Amino acid sequence: MNNLLNAQNGGTPLIIIEKSAYQAWLENQTEQSQTWLSNTQFSGKGLALIPNNQGELSQVLFVVTDASDFFACGDLIKQLPQGQYLLQAEPEHIEPISFGWLVGAYQFDRYISNKSTKQLASLAINNVDIVENAIKFAQATTLTRDLVNTPAADMMPVDIAQAALELAEKFNGNVKQIIGDELLVQNYPTIHAVGRASIHTPRLVDLTWGDSKNPQVTLVGKGVCFDSGGLDMKPAAGMRNMKKDMGGAAHVLGLAQLIMAHNLPINLRVLIPAVENAVSSNALRPGDVVTTRKGLTVEIHNTDAEGRLVLCDALAEAENDEPELIIDFATLTGAMRVALGTELPGFFSTNDEVAAGITLAGSKISDPVWRMPLYSPYDNMFDSTIADMTNCPTQPFGGAITAALYLQRFVEKTDWVHFDVMAFNVRHLSGRPLGGEAFGIRAVFDYLAARFN
Structure with missing residues (x-):
């Protein structure tokens, strides 16, 4: 990414301003520039390429509604002719522009035979710290997107483990794995129960990094590499994008990369239960009872609630x-998408202060998140006549809340945050192409940085 964003001080001027400032800016331009913009019927919004007397590109103008939006300039890098541009913008807008510029360059072309040979433009910003920070955030976003976008055939539990190993090697961390039947020996029975039907052996990936004397933060990511639904099999339409069901694992690895790249003073642990929810003669059945690591017994109402x-x-x-x-x-849960749509991730928290901090952090950097209620009266929906609880209620209402309440039974003493994310863009937005997406990791990182730095 260094070739797309650098800390040099030269290039064709790229002026990025907000629409509210356009008229004042225009009045201070040369008569030639004003005439050019008038004759090309520039409306005061979007992109304008302004030539000099010789017809060569003299400067570029890009007018946006809100330049503090981290994705406002997300498509700009692919709209400009090849070359280097020197950013001219208000100081408070440089950071969001830099991030949007880089994530807008993203393309998942691993499986495309005839890859584009077009050279993208580069942007010069006379601020080393902003450049380095933007690259770190863009790299974490890219990691998350790449992991989600990779088809399940190439992103099974062993591949998630490999991604964790590569991160650990890069940042001097450590990775341990508990694989296959060893999950039973070391008392991870529900991970084994969900993953045992697949030829791709289930595992628990355990990444650690940082000084053990620092406060510990533990990230947990759902790593269901493909979800057929198990014996309660999904219909074809519901199965089509289930390569993304390891999106939680992708998110915690992206967040871990941010934490390690910025060397936050925390003792980091990342736990990823990585499985494929497949169909076989030994698959988990509706009506089975499994005993969890905590000792609670769970009656399986639906194998698709894995x-x-x-x-x-x-x-x-x-x-x-x-x-x-x-x-x-x-x-x-699909219920969270019904409640909030695909682009606003919902989360639950047992600590009001933590929830408010993450929400505030996200609102400042165009990474919005929305707190949902842990509504305890729904807890009795998990009642079972033959076990301590079921894995999901028999009725479909409040599905995101009930899923969170299930998880809450396994975190009794520690402050806990649970994100239920889409991990996928279903439409193209500025800087956000169709496919895998990182939701909430920048918000959480900024909260952690403010709390522990």
């Missing part, structure tokens, strides 16, 4: 360390 099963063992393990904070990310 994410909470793999997460509950990992959350129980996460609390053993008594960390300062546990945060999990999961593509857990």
